[in-house]
Amino acid sequence: MWKKRLYEIIFESDTRAGKAFDVGLLVIIVLSTIVVMLESVRSLDRYANFFNTLEWIFTIFFTIEYVLRLLVVNRKRQYVFSFFGIVDLLSILPTYLGLIFSGAHVLIVVRVIRLFRVFRILKLAQFIGAGNTLRTALFASRHKIIVFLLTVMMSVIITGTLMYLIEGPSNGFTSIPMSIYWAIVTMTTVGYGDIAPNTPMGQTLASFIMILGYGIIAVPTGIVSAEMFELKSKEKLTSQVCPQCLKEGHDKDAVHCKFCGSKLN
Numbered sequence: 001m002w003k004k005r006l007y008e009i010i011f012e013s014d015t016r017a018g019k020a021f022d023v024g025l026l027v028i029i030v031l032s033t034i035v036v037m038l039e040s041v042r043s044l045d046r047y048a049n050f051f052n053t054l055e056w057i058f059t060i061f062f063t064i065e066y067v068l069r070l071l072v073v074n075r076k077r078q079y080v081f082s083f084f085g086i087v088d089l090l091s092i093l094p095t096y097l098g099l100i101f102s103g104a105h106v107l108i109v110v111r112v113i114r115l116f117r118v119f120r121i122l123k124l125a126q127f128i129g130a131g132n133t134l135r136t137a138l139f140a141s142r143h144k145i146i147v148f149l150l151t152v153m154m155s156v157i158i159t160g161t162l163m164y165l166i167e168g169p170s171n172g173f174t175s176i177p178m179s180i181y182w183a184i185v186t187m188t189t190v191g192y193g194d195i196a197p198n199t200p201m202g203q204t205l206a207s208f209i210m211i212l213g214y215g216i217i218a219v220p221t222g223i224v225s226a227e228m229f230e231l232k233s234k235e236k237l238t239s240q241v242c243p244q245c246l247k248e249g250h251d252k253d254a255v256h257c258k259f260c261g262s263k264l265n
Contacts (some may be wrong), residue, residue, distance in 0.1 A: 007072040010065075025065065032058040032091075059095040066092060074243050077254040082246060120129040137227035144223045152216060156183040159209050166202045 012018045035058070038044055039051050046129055066088045070076050079085045138145070160180030167173040172195040173182065182195045186209045197203050241247070244262035 003072050006068065007243060010072060011243075011246075022221060028058060028061055032062075055095060059092050061089070062091045073246065079246055108222055125261070137224050140228045141223045148219055148223070152187070155212070156180055156187055159183045159187075160207065163197065163202060163205060166199060166205065167197050171198045171202070172196070183209060186210060187211050187216065189217070 008015055009021050029128075032055070033052050035051055038215045039048070039055075054108065069079065069085075157180055160183035163178055163182065164173045164176050164179035167179075169175075173179045178195070184204060185192055189210065197206050211246070222225045242257040242260060242262055242264060244259040245257060247257065247259045251258070254264060
């Protein structure tokens with residue numbers, strides 16, 4: 001009985017206790033991420049011990065959370081190798097690895113490992129209600145997005161090659177890859193300014209790429225927006241998580257999981 005109750009608190013957000021757990025976890029994730037970023041500021045080195053203490057407090061909390069999730073879930077292996085299972089493990093592993101890799105000659109390795117703590121921010125995805133909608137919309141529109149990206153890729157290759165032929169190495173376009181880099185920067189309207197065409201024909205082509213870039217920016221937004229609008233028009237699903245396959249998105253009156261057929265709590 002206690003296991004079922006604990007499962008509802010950890011994996012569900014429909015109850016008051018579940019919401020309180022999610023809010024508390026959300027606050028700790030944000031605070032731990034801020035601590036990781038502040039540790040990289042040299043002017044705050046005098047607070048290193050304080051940051052280290054906070055880090056261990058966060059790590060112990062996330063360790064307890066990870067153990068509890070393993071304890072209440074039915075299919076432990078599936079949870080461990082799921083996306084959020086890996087993220088949960090990454091949130092605690094770097095701090096413990098820092099204890100193993102000690103010594104001045106491996107300080108660089110320790111620093112790299114500890115920086116992986118920033119992956120805790122990925123745990124926030126569990127608490128964003130629109131996250132599932134966006135993920136579903138992106139997945140549904142993946143073929144259109146791939147075609148769009150291929151079209152953009154062909155465009156920058158063609159325009160970059162043309163610019164290399166027009167301007168040449170004397171104007172900074174030393175190779176076709178360098179010219180393609182310029183075309184990407186120009187089409188995305190970033191415009192670093194490190195390379196610029198000097199001939200009238202090159203400037204004309206650059207103007208065409210800039211105008212084309214403004215038109216291209218709106219395309220992926222429209223594709224994803226159309227899919228999200230279609231998803232919103234459908235009946236709203238619950239946030240209940242299946243205890244067997246750990247998937248959510250069930251109908252409000254669902255008794256069994258529509259993915260694996262297991263009975264829902």
